[in-house]
Amino acid sequence: NCCICRVNFLSEVKFLIVGLGNPGKEYLNTRHNIGFKALDFVSTQTSAFFSSDRLGDIATYKFKGRTIFLLKPSTFMNLSGKAVSYWMKKEKIPPKNILIVTDDINLPLGQIRIKRKGSDGGHNGLKNIQESLGTMQYARLRIGIGNEFQKGAQINFVLGEWGQKEFDILQKKFCMIQSAIEGFTFIGLDRTMNTFNNK
DSSP, X not given: OHHHHHHHHTOOEXXXXXXXXXXXXXXXXXXXXXXXXXXXXXXXXXTOOOEEETTEEEEEEEETTEEEEEEEESSOGGGHHHHHHHHHHHHTOOGGGEEEEEEETTSOTTOEEEESSOOOTTOHHHHHHHHHHTOSOSEEEEEEOOOOOOTTOHHHXXXXXXXXXXXXHHHTTHHXXXXXXHHHHHTOHHHHHHHHTTO
16 A cells, blocks of 8 residues: 555646647747747746647646646647647646646736636637637636737737837746746646736
8 A cells, every 4th residue: 555655646747838829930920829939938948848749849847846748739729729638638637737828919918817717708729729628617828918909900910920019028028927837837726826917
């Protein structure tokens, strides 16, 4: 029995952090790809380099005994759930250990908000993840991209490229976003929300 207890105690705790975006150079610097940009920053800071794999680019690193998987789906935004579902099953990661990093036009530029659950809010990536997982009960870290567009021009705005001033504001937030991601894996969702929401 002692041996079994010891094995269970040492079992690996895994987390899947998914940055949403579209693959391809033409989307690289678009507002919709802020999830990719955030994970690229974390990857650089932790030397967890991405490699192309099934349905996405994947990187892993250790943080305080946790194993963190960073995933940038290669399925295009509208089919993000396919990649999320595959890597959850492959690595046996439960829904409570998943965090989706995504853009949000309903938040001011650079503001972040972490939520335990919720509707897709018209976001096609979140909508597909919800359909694939069969639940709205998954954590998401929303990054505000603002809504400086005229009526009917939303698609052009989110698929448009950052202005330099906008991106300068966001770059200053990446360190905090990394802290929020790692907080989610270590201190839990509630404390992470209390610490980082609306900062």
